[in-house]
Amino acid sequence: MRQRDGSPEDATLISKLLILFLCVSALMVAGCCTTATHEGMTPTTFETGAKNQKTVGVDVGGGKELDELGRTRISNEEFKKALLAAITKSGTFSRTVEGKExxxxxxxxxxxxxxxxxxxxxxxxxxxxxxLKRVATGETVWQESIKSEHTATTGDAFIGATRLRLATEGAGRKNISQGLAKISKLSL
Known part of the structure; x- marks a missing residue:
């Protein structure tokens, strides 16, 4: 085994490794700090039943932009925007309104x-x-826990942080699709 002697070749190798490490780190950090987007969570197709002529307000909670490790999460604001867009596109309700109006x-x-x-x-x-509650009476019309999942591969995105964001958006998108499909089958 050859011992390193601090030659210029060793310094060049160390410099190249350091540059490679910094580039990989920069790519990882740049991708980690993005939250899931409403565009990525809004379904493009819908399996809905009847179109309801009533109006609906939307409230979202429990989300956050990033977790403790700086990984992509779903913020309340982005999920709400995706849900509002999906309600409008699907026709599940005649229109969306602010709050309890x-x-x-x-x-x-x-x-x-x-x-x-x-x-x-x-x-x-x-x-x-x-x-889902009737505003006039406060009566709960429907309540359900909905589970969804989505897988993103290296074919979808090479950078891990982007792949994580795509998988997170996909899980949100599928959750919205399932929820609206169930609501559209209710007799409101």
């Missing part, structure tokens, strides 16, 4: 989100509690 109030509470730390395929699992 509508016929119904839909509250979604994000209970849990399981995300991997590393891997080639990232599967994110999400659970949210959905509650």
């Amino acid at each position: 509508g016929d119904y109030l839909l509250s979604v509470m994000i209970f849990s989100m399981e995300q991997p730390v590393f891997g080639l395929s990232f599967t994110v699992k999400m659970e949210a509690g959905w509650t």
Whole structure:
């Protein structure tokens, strides 16, 4: 085994390794600090039943932009925007309104989100509690816990942080699709 003697070749190798380490670190940090977007969570197709002529207000809780490790999460604001857009596109209700001004109030509470730390395929699992109430009476019309999951692979994104964001958005998108599909089957 050859012993290193501090030659210029050793310094060049160390410099190259340091530059490589800094580049990889910069890519990881740049991708870690993004929250899931409403565009990525808004479903494009819907499996809904009847179109309801009533109006609905939406309230979302339990979300956050990043977790303790700086990983992508779903913020309340982005999930609410995605849910409002999905309600409008799907026709589940005639229109959305602010707060408790509508016929119904839909509250979604994000209970849990399981995300991997590393891997080639990232599967994110999400659970949210959905509650639909009549505003006039305060009566709970429907309540259910909805679980969803989505997997993103290296084919979707090479950078791990981007792959995690895509998997997180996919889990949110599927949760919204399932929730609206169930609401559209209710007799309101």
